[in-house]
Amino acid sequence: MKTTMVTEELIVNMGPQHPSTHGVLYLELKLNGEIITDCRPHIGYLHRSIEKIAENRSLVQFVPFTDRLDYLASMNDNLGFCLAAEKLLQLEAPARAQYLRVIVAELNRIASHLLAISTFAQDLGAYATPLFFAMRDRQKVVQIFDELCGQRLTYNYIRIGGVAGDLTPDIARTINEFVLYFRKMINDYDDLLTHNIIFKVRSKGIGIISKEFALDYAVTGPSLRASGVKWDVRKDEPYLVYDKFDFDVPVGANGDAWDRYSVRIQEMRESLRIIEQAMGAIPEGDPVAKVNKVFRPSGEVYMRTESPRGDLGFYIVGTGDVFPYRLKIRTPSFSNIAALPALIKGLNVSDAVCALGSLDIVMGEIDR
């Protein structure tokens, strides 16, 4: 006897409230059994129209808004915007400020990567332990920022023309201690995750981003480097004083989730090297240049910097008014998450969570 079984695709709404969508991301998944046949991401739940707000704020007033883009790496967003604004206004920050900017940007990169790898491990089912380890070490970075500018999350530390507070000997000592401490601590993450066989079999070969795919989708940052493209804005279009430091750009071989994880671990080591060199060479002087408080920008500029998630670009158009005429923020997470549907088609739900976690997205900068 012949029977026909009627099957239908299961549509699962993953998010906007879900433990592993890293914020308010809503994925509409079509499942055949547990295999994803189609994925439609819906974003915009965190849309605060920051680009429209920028048209009604002077450049100086806008700096705090950049904190709210990528709230896990606010220093890097401050930096990206201030560099773009300075390029437009043809200003340059004093040498001491440049070094301080490098130091805080790299410290923030470490803090951000810590959360990236630990939430990734959490997505793979390592219950909270890597997360608490990462939080413990991130706390030390946040403490440094707290002493430096009085804030733990939204720093507003890097300003147009310099930085908001000077480095005191106390903070300098804390930073040096942190570098020594964390260099040892990275080995703990290696023990807990890198050399963990379950972690490896779960993430190797999952969500492969090939070189062509990455360029096609404008995937940047660690995700691009994991696919073997040696591209780092700090190295290839040096800004600040990055060309004075000796550091490597780690690249992966296969572009899978494990490579993205491993690139982040290695980048933390490189960041420590940069901080160490910068701390040794930091010049005396004023941390902030004597600049006007009101700017009337004209012309246009596109400036990109290397944020922990990839190329962060600010496109500012000025028409001689106090307010910028148009300000576009090209955020790395936006481009990286756009590649997700193509990335997870044909995987099962567990692997999709793994691929999503390894992209390290922040909804604040996707929705803006």
Next chain:
Amino acid sequence: MTPFLMEMAWLVLKGVMALTFIAVSAMFLIWLERKVSARIQNRVGPMITGFHGALQSVADTVKLLLKENIVPTGADFWVWWLAPFFVAVPAIMVFVCMPFGPSAIVCDLNVGILFMCSVTSVSVLGIFMAGWGSSNKYSLLGGMRSAAQIISYEVPLLLSILVVVMEAGTLSMQGIVHAQEAGWFFLKPNLLVAFIIYIISATAEVNRVPFDIPEAESELVAGYHTEYSGMKFAMFFVAEYTNFFIIAGIAATLFLGGWLGPLAPSPVWFLLKAYGIIFFLMWVRWTLPRLRMDQMMSFAWKGLTPVALLNVLVTGWLLVIKG
């Protein structure tokens, strides 16, 4: 009073003692898990309620008892309503044959271990009912995964228990303990292999990391018990920790000599061994990530089952040689 009635009363008393133990043990285990995980994660865990948070589980129980029992719209009511019982009752029934000491056992059935294995297998029905009845896609996926997983790991689990039964020559739990008076079973190489297989499969049986796939939090929110609240949820929770104690208790009895041990009274030895295994499994849970469904299945069928089968063969051969 007739001897029959006396015996019945004695049985009932022992049963009540076992039930009390289950309730206290589950609450203690929940507290222990929170403390152990906290220590592993540089935290302190619950500290406010009672000495080092010892009464936290009591407070949680009271809270869960008072909570509203929410029935999801579109749930298959009876299936949904009965599911927690199908999970909790077998877990309690297993304690009938759990040997805490030479006489501290509710009833030493002559098919003890067989009874335990068959009764625990019923709980998969309850889990699947919960997944099916909840009218929630995550629950359904969790229930399906759970059914596949538990049935798969039942095979190596039973094969590893079979080795013990062959070695001891009896199915009675007390008989197995007595057979170890000459030396605990896990000291023999073939039984050590069986012990390792048992621990791995038992971890999968109770859905713990690295096999917590049915309730994979980052994928399925909470799996089959997503839609349960209040006392219904508490029943799942208590059943989970009771099952956790059961697998540790069986492992202690089958491989580590049960209540055998010098000086201290026998129940102390039994609990010490069981909690040792529990501590080890907690340690594993808070350290390792989770496997993927297909990896876990292929590990069961291509890895554990052949090794367990081979182990049965080798044990039989060794027994024949010894005569």
Next chain:
Amino acid sequence: MDLAALVQELQASIPGAVIESLPTGVVIKKEDAAKAFSLLKNELSFESLQCLTAVDRKETIEVVYHVYSFTHRLMATLKVVLPMDDLNVASVTGLWSSADWFEREVYDLFGVRFEGHPDLRRILNPDGWTDHPLRKDFKGAGVVPKPVK
């Protein structure tokens, strides 16, 4: 290859396509946009569309493309100017997949229609929204703060 060479190449291959030369790029005639981008992608190895956005100039809307060539390590800014009464431009999703979401965003916030886009829906605003908030004539409900003196 530098920017001057790029402009030369564009002028040679598609006569009349380049309307104006900018410090960082060129303005391209709307009708030739599709051809110019295809040339950039397929022959001049601009592998990646890093950013796509628009600027409302009140009478016109400029669509701004930032394309980057990893081969030449060169960033080029290309602009296509659209008159307000005809906000249509050829989609580049066929050339660069990253354009998919960028174009949806520009459609959502400016109302520019990209011809040939496979799935032109709103992305940041709700589906039922009718306005295009980043246009200069958009009247928001909130209070617009006064300029700094």
